[in-house]
Amino acid sequence: MGGRSANAKQHRRTMIREITNRLGLGFTTCLGLCLLAAPALRGGVANLRAYPEYLRVDPFGQIVPEDRAAIGTQAAGAHQGQGRRSISLLGARGGYVSFHLVAELSGDEGYSLELRLAPENSGIQTDVYREWFHSIQNAKGYYPDALIPIQLPYSSRLPEPDNRISGQKAQAFWIDLWIPPSATPGLYHGRAVLNAGRNRATLPIELKVLPADVPERDVVTVDHNSYGSSWLGDQYPGLAEELPDFYSSDAFFHLIQAYHRIFYEHRGVFHQLGYGHAGKVGPEFAPALAGAGRNRHIANWDLYDRHYGPLFDGSAFAGTRRGARPIPFVYLPINPEWPASFVNWGEPGYEAEFVNVVSEMERHFREKQWTQTRFEMFFNHKKRYMGFPWDGDEVRFPKDNQYFVEYARLLKKALPPDTPVKFVFRADVSWDMEQQFRELQGMVKMWISSGGILSWYQGAARMLQERGDLVWYYSGPPGVNEASATISKFPFQAWLWGVDGFVHWLAVDPGQDPWFRLVDGTTTVVYPGDRFGREEPIPSIRLKIQRNCLQDLALLDSLRNRHPLEALKSEAAKRYNNSRLENWWNPRPPFADQPAFEWTNTGIGEATSRTSKMLESIRPDAWADVHAYVMQLISEAP
Amino acid sequence: MTFLCLLFVMSGLPRSAAQGVPPPAADLPEQLDEVARVGSVMVDGDLCERIVTQRALTYMFEVDPRDRWAAGDNYDVDDAPFIEVKKTLLRLSHLVPFPADVNLWMPIKGRPDKIRIVIRNTHEMSQFWPWGALYQDMIPQMKTVLETGERITVTEKPGWISVLAPVSDSLGDVVGVLEVVTQTQSDAHANVK
Numbered sequence: 001m002g003g004r005s006a007n008a009k010q011h012r013r014t015m016i017r018e019i020t021n022r023l024g025l026g027f028t029t030c031l032g033l034c035l036l037a038a039p040a041l042r043g044g045v046a047n048l049r050a051y052p053e054y055l056r057v058d059p060f061g062q063i064v065p066e067d068r069a070a071i072g073t074q075a076a077g078a079h080q081g082q083g084r085r086s087i088s089l090l091g092a093r094g095g096y097v098s099f100h101l102v103a104e105l106s107g108d109e110g111y112s113l114e115l116r117l118a119p120e121n122s123g124i125q126t127d128v129y130r131e132w133f134h135s136i137q138n139a140k141g142y143y144p145d146a147l148i149p150i151q152l153p154y155s156s157r158l159p160e161p162d163n164r165i166s167g168q169k170a171q172a173f174w175i176d177l178w179i180p181p182s183a184t185p186g187l188y189h190g191r192a193v194l195n196a197g198r199n200r201a202t203l204p205i206e207l208k209v210l211p212a213d214v215p216e217r218d219v220v221t222v223d224h225n226s227y228g229s230s231w232l233g234d235q236y237p238g239l240a241e242e243l244p245d246f247y248s249s250d251a252f253f254h255l256i257q258a259y260h261r262i263f264y265e266h267r268g269v270f271h272q273l274g275y276g277h278a279g280k281v282g283p284e285f286a287p288a289l290a291g292a293g294r295n296r297h298i299a300n301w302d303l304y305d306r307h308y309g310p311l312f313d314g315s316a317f318a319g320t321r322r323g324a325r326p327i328p329f330v331y332l333p334i335n336p337e338w339p340a341s342f343v344n345w346g347e348p349g350y351e352a353e354f355v356n357v358v359s360e361m362e363r364h365f366r367e368k369q370w371t372q373t374r375f376e377m378f379f380n381h382k383k384r385y386m387g388f389p390w391d392g393d394e395v396r397f398p399k400d401n402q403y404f405v406e407y408a409r410l411l412k413k414a415l416p417p418d419t420p421v422k423f424v425f426r427a428d429v430s431w432d433m434e435q436q437f438r439e440l441q442g443m444v445k446m447w448i449s450s451g452g453i454l455s456w457y458q459g460a461a462r463m464l465q466e467r468g469d470l471v472w473y474y475s476g477p478p479g480v481n482e483a484s485a486t487i488s489k490f491p492f493q494a495w496l497w498g499v500d501g502f503v504h505w506l507a508v509d510p511g512q513d514p515w516f517r518l519v520d521g522t523t524t525v526v527y528p529g530d531r532f533g534r535e536e537p538i539p540s541i542r543l544k545i546q547r548n549c550l551q552d553l554a555l556l557d558s559l560r561n562r563h564p565l566e567a568l569k570s571e572a573a574k575r576y577n578n579s580r581l582e583n584w585w586n587p588r589p590p591f592a593d594q595p596a597f598e599w600t601n602t603g604i605g606e607a608t609s610r611t612s613k614m615l616e617s618i619r620p621d622a623w624a625d626v627h628a629y630v631m632q633l634i635s636e637a638p
Numbered sequence: 639m640t641f642l643c644l645l646f647v648m649s650g651l652p653r654s655a656a657q658g659v660p661p662p663a664a665d666l667p668e669q670l671d672e673v674a675r676v677g678s679v680m681v682d683g684d685l686c687e688r689i690v691t692q693r694a695l696t697y698m699f700e701v702d703p704r705d706r707w708a709a710g711d712n713y714d715v716d717d718a719p720f721i722e723v724k725k726t727l728l729r730l731s732h733l734v735p736f737p738a739d740v741n742l743w744m745p746i747k748g749r750p751d752k753i754r755i756v757i758r759n760t761h762e763m764s765q766f767w768p769w770g771a772l773y774q775d776m777i778p779q780m781k782t783v784l785e786t787g788e789r790i791t792v793t794e795k796p797g798w799i800s801v802l803a804p805v806s807d808s809l810g811d812v813v814g815v816l817e818v819v820t821q822t823q824s825d826a827h828a829n830v831k
Binding site for chain 1: 702704705706707708710711712713714715716717720721724725728729732755756757758759760761762770772825826827828829830831
C-alpha cells in the first residue's frame with residue numbers, strides 16, 4: 001500500500017533523527033580516567049553541576065522551592081543537597097539512569113556543552129534534553145518541565161534566546177543514559193565539558209552497570225488518556241495549515257503514532273477516545289458505515305486502517321529501544337449512536353446494525369491478525385452532557401446498569417465464541433462500583449476505578465482479578481509546581497494495591513501557552529514539539545521520573561521469587577513515606593451501605609481523607625529512597 | 639408516527655444520506671425552517687416536561703462550596719420520555735440531506751432569566767450551548783420564541799445557522815424550543831471529546 005510505504009519512509013526519517021539525537025556516544029571502560037573533583041575554572045564564571053533527578057534547578061541556579069525539602073534528608077545528603085562536581089550512577093540493563101546537568105554562567109554570554117565520552121561498543125547511549133523553564137500561573141518563579149531533545153555539542157547563550165528569561169544564570173539539561181540489555185556489567189567513565197569564552201568546566205561521570213535486567217514487561221500499566229484529535233491541529237498549527245487535508249494526511253497519522261511511541265518508550269500506553277458525549281465519531285476512529293437497519297455495513301476501512309494498522313501490527317514501533325510490539329489497548333468507537341443509530345434503540349434494527357458492524361470488525365481484525373490488542377467497548381458519555389439518557393461513565397444511578405447488560409448481550413451476539421480477537425467490555429466506575437462489580441460480573445472485564453472509592457474496597461482488586469478481570473485506577477498528572485517525586489505515587493499505589501494499571505485521565509493538553517504561561521501542567525506530561533521544528537511530542541521531566549519509577553517497580557516485583565512480595569511492599573512503603581501498607585487503604589464508610597445516589601462528594605472526601613492527607617505532600621526524594629532499596633537488592637542478587 | 643413516515647417518503651432521503659454530505663450554500667435556512675416547522679408539530683411538549691427529574695432540577699442551582707460537582711452528579715433524566723423525544727429529534731434531523739442536529743431547549747420554572755439544553759444529538763452542533771453547561775442565561779431569541787411562538791432564524795455566529803421553533807404542550811402553552819442547526823462548513827473533529 002502507498003500509505004504503508006509512505007509510513008515506513010516517515011518512520012525511517014524519525015528514527016534517523018532519534019538516532020542522531022542519541023549522540024551515538026558510548027561510555028568507555030577507561031578505568032584509568034581520573035575523576036577530577038574540581039573543574040578547571042577560570043574566574044568562577046563557568047560551572048557544571050550535576051543534580052539527582054528529583055532536584056530541579058531554576059534558571060537562576062536555585063533548586064525549585066518544592067524540591068528544596070529534600071535538602072538535608074538522607075538521600076539529598078548523599079548529593080550534598082547541592083549540585084555536585086562529579087556524579088556516580090548505578091543502573092540495571094534494559095533501563096535508564098538519569099540526572100540533571102546544570103551549566104552555570106555569569107550570564108549574557110555564549111557557551112557550548114559536550115559530553116566527552118570515549119566511543120566504545122558498550123551500546124550505552126546518551127539522550128540529552130534542554131530543560132524548558134515555564135512560568136506558571138499563580139506560582140512564583142520558574143520550573144523546568146518540557147524537555148527539548150538536543151544534539152551535542154550544544155551551543156547557545158544565556159539568557160537562552162527562546163526561553164526569554166531576564167537574568168538567567170543557569171541552564172539545566174536532562175541526561176538519560178540508556179543501558180541496553182546487551183551492555184557488559186561494570187564501570188564506565190566519561191565527562192561533560194562546558195566552554196564559555198575562555199572558561200572551561202568539566203564534570204566527571206561514573207556509571208556502574210549491574211548485571212540485573214529491568215524486566216521488559218511492566219508490573220503496572222500506566223495509561224495516558226486523551227480525547228479526539230482536534231488538539232493535534234491546535235498544537236501543530238504549522239503542520240495543520242501546511243496540509244489542507246491535515247486530518248487525513250500521512251503526517252497526521254504519523255503524529256498520532258509519535259504520541260504512541262513517546263509513551264511506549266517511557267513504559268506507558270496511550271489512549272485516544274474517538275467519539276463525543278452525544279455520539280459524534282471522529283472519521284479516523286471508526287470505519288465508514290453505509291446502509292441502515294439490516295443493511296448497515298462497513299463501507300470503507302481506509303482511514304481506520306491507516307490510523308491503527310501500524311499500531312495493531314507493531315510496525316509503528318519499529319526501531320524503538322523497546323522493540324516493535326502491538327499496542328496493548330485501544331478504544332473502540334462503539335457508543336450508543338455508533339455503529340447502531342439510537343433512533344432504533346430498543347428495536348430489532350438497533351441489534352441488527354450493532355451485530356452486523358461489530359461482526360465485520362471482528363472478522364477484519366482476525367484477518368489482519370490483530371490479536372494482541374485489547375479492543376475496548378467503553379461508554380464515556382454522561383447524562384449531564386445531554387446526549388443520552390444514561391451514564392456510561394461513572395454510573396451513579398443503578399438503573400443505568402441495565403444498559404450495560406444490554407450492550408454485553410449485543411457484544412456477545414456479535415462475536416464468534418472462539419474469536420482470537422480480544423474484545424473487552426470496559427467500564428469506568430466510581431460511585432456505584434461495588435454494585436457494578438456484582439451485577440456486571442462476567443460482562444464487564446476491565447474496570448477503571450476511582451482511586452478514592454476503590455481505597456475502601458481492599459479485597460476488590462483480587463476478587464476481580466481472580467475472575468479474570470483487569471483493574472486500573474485513575475487520577476491525573478501532578479502539577480509542575482509540586483514536588484518532583486509526586487508523579488511516582490500513582491504507579492506506586494497501583495503496585496501496593498495489587499491493581500493492574502493506572503490512568504492519567506488527560507495527558508496531552510498543555511493549555512494554550514505552555515511556554516510562557518503554563519496553567520500548572522495537570523493535564524499533560526508531554527508537550528508539542530512544533531515550536532522546536534519537531535513533528536512529534538517531546539517529553540517532560542515528570543514523564544521521565546515516572547518511567548524511572550516504573551523501571552524500579554518492575555525490578556522490585558521481579559524479586560518476589562527471592563523475597564515475599566508483602567515484605568518488598570512493606571519496605572518500599574516505609575522508605576517512600578514511612579508508611580505501612582494499611583495506611584494506603586481507607587476503611588469502608590458506613591454510608592457505603594446506602595445507595596450511591598445518596599452519597600455526597602463531601603462524604604467521599606471525608607471517607608478518603610486518610611490516604612489523601614498522607615499523599616498530598618510527597619517528599620521530592622521519596623522515590624530516590626525506594627530506588628536505593630531496589631539497587632541494593634539487585635546488587636545483592638547472585 | 640404515520641405522518642413522519644410519510645415525510646420521509648416524500649423527502650426521498652434515506653437516513654444514511656444525511657451523513658457527511660456538505661450542505662449546499664443556497665437554501666439552507668429554508669430547509670432548516672421546514673424541519674423546524676415540522677418539529678413544532680411533532681415534538682410533544684408534555685413528554686418533554688417529563689424528561690428531567692425533579693432531583694436534577696433541585697440540585698441544578700445548588701451551590702455547595704464543599705461539593706462543586708453536586709449539580710452535575712445529581713443530573714438525572716427519566717429515560718422513557720428522553721428516548722421517545724430523542725428519537726423524534728433524530729428523525730427530524732434526517733429530513734435534510736446534510737449534517738444537522740435538532741436540539742431541545744427548555745426554560746426553567748421560576749428562573750425566567752435562565753434556559754437549559756435538554757437533548758443534544760449526533761453531530762454535537764449548537765450555536766448557543768457552551769460545552770458542559772447545565773443551564774445558561776436566557777438567549778434573547780429563545781425568549782422571543784417562548785413568548786410569541788414564532789420561528790426565528792439565527793446566524794449570529796459566523797458559519798452557523800440555527801432555526802428556533804416552539805414546542806407546545808397539550809394546553810397550547812409553549813414549553814420548549816427546538817434548535818435546528820447546521821454549519822456551512824462542518825468540522826468533523828469538533829466536540830469529539
